Amino acid sequence: MELNAWAVVAIGVVGLATFSLGFRSSRLASTTQDFLVARRTVRSRRNAAAISGEYLSAASFLGVAGLVLKDGADALWYPIGFTAGYLTLMLFVAAPLRRSGAYTLPDFCEARLGSAGLRRLATATVVFIGILYLVPQFQGAGLTVHQILPSVPSWSGAVLVAVLVIVNVFGGGMRAVTLVQAFQYWLKLFAIAAPTFIMCVLFFGQGGVNGLGATGLSEPLPPRFTRDAVVTVETDVVLQVKDGVWLSASGTVDNAPAAGRVYWGPGDHVVDEGTELRFSEGSETPVVHPAALDNASWLRPVNGTGDLFTTYSLIIGLFLGTMGLPHVLVRFYTNPDGKAARRTTLHVLLLLGLFYVFPILLGALSRVYAPELLVAGRTDAAVLALPMKIAPNALGEILGAVTAAGAFAAFLSTSSGLVVSVAGVLSTDILKGRVRDFRFGTALAGGVPLALALVLRPSDISLSIGMTFALAASTFSPVLLLGIWWRKITWVGAAAGMVVGGTMVLTSIVITTVSGYTGGWAPSFLQQPALATVPIAFLVVMVTSKATQGRIPPDTNRIRLRMHAPDRLGFIRDRDIARFGTAEERTRLANGRHRR
């Protein structure tokens, strides 16, 4: 595919609109106090759009469709979990957390359990989760740029985008302003909904599956190429073939040089980086190793007990992980009170549900139209590549430009939000909190994940995101849930739970990464360990707290009253007021109750 000028223009427009919106709104709220106080008046509907705008990352925009293309029905649990995480957040966390008045997770830990040591541990965990979440965003950015300008290698795209985000945050232009994030949500929804509608119309206009000569999605056969295809393999892959296929290859196949026409029998075939494969129309599509091989098994959920375990583990990780993400909770603070926090979450459920229908549809469509992505193992590019497959003309170029712009908005908003929250935590909790420190923190929060994104292999975006959710679910969610609802939790218990849960998930991340480079020997449950690690973390917090009952903070009852008392009684105190602002403003704000 040659240079898509439309896409470059569309991305430019998105960047410009975002920047100018951010610039305008940040001029309106210039001081810390203005900023914070103004934020508390945000309506729940706009706030929900902002939360969704920040939340819908590369994993949602690109990753979901890619996983649906590859794994089929089992991948549908990702969008369900991404949405249901907000239900758990609403049931247990939203209102009490808002009323506690804490601004970040470390702040909550200190406010509830009164330990500076626990705060530092929480800070380290926030930074770590933020960095882990940023890596796939940058990798997705590299993928997007590479898809639009195929001559540019992936790494340069990631670098470009990371630099853009860091410069933006440096200048303050991309502040986590509510309006910008809300705008990003509607932009992303449009950028995925409109192309999906048009492509569905084209699909049925072309006579559906039968008109194309593609494999029906419920047939027990692998997908077929609907026209001749050339695939260049960019990382070493293992391809599985079901019935046998003729193709011409140039490069290294099965550890031997290959040139010209070859026949692949049923079984696995190792293809090295840089190999070019040519398939003719109507031939069977080889599929990268762990993906569903034929369409019938792709369509059917849960093939075997391994799938069953992974699915349940994914459910636990995603349902409980959302509440532990650093950039999500900061947004809840912009609600006026606990009741509004709950209503905002309800709106978020609506907005996310509206969005996720479209990537699922796109994933299914690309199983029909773009099987060559399965050969190269670049399933995450499905959303970007599909328009040109369905309509290889100017219309396809425009649709491709729209989805590329949406993807760009997705990782721009998420990574800016993450960089801001990680840099904020770094500068106030570890450094001295000056503007210079914030800039240093920004460089660190953007630079380290960039380095990791370049070094690590671009695995599937949603899979590594799933790991981040597992980490959040095994560290912060026990502390949050028990901290809010259980009177007897102590800081020792909370710290022990975080350390144990975090270590277990980290170990499995390291093992999976190492095994990914050395032949993939690790068992699949290590890829999604939440089903084991989350209950253990909860147990550790409870047992250790029981053993250290002498350390229950003396003002526990008062804090619990503040967190749970209905807003009308006016017990909310915002912790930042005690720390920021002038002395006069502090007294003025602290005296007035949040009576509504």
Add this chain to the structure above:
Amino acid sequence: MNTAAGGPGDPPAPRPRRKKVVLADSRAPVTVLRTVVELEEQTSWAEEVVRSFIRTQFRAAVKFAVGTLLLFGALPLTFYVFPELSDVEFAGVSLPWLLLGVAPFPVLFIIGYWYNVVAESNERDFVDMVEK
């Protein structure tokens, strides 16, 4: 006319907070204030009231969470035990895809809405009880 509000040309002088002065109003507000103060001072009565309120809210949240988990948790097991469900089709789409790709989102929203109603009515009951 309220002169304290000031016209558009006036310098923005700090407005004094308006105070309500009431003489000998012996009705409800005194008890409201007393109960709120009592809550804040953590008397044994207040502690018990707050604790039972938190327990009510917790029970409501857990009920909804367990319900949701059972609802969604049953799906993979059902598909595992009855693989033939994949052959059932509605309007050309197989049943598991409808159950996993479309249905969860409205269901999650309805559960959330329902919980919101329950939690808010619990809170209203508590406020009514305190301000009685």
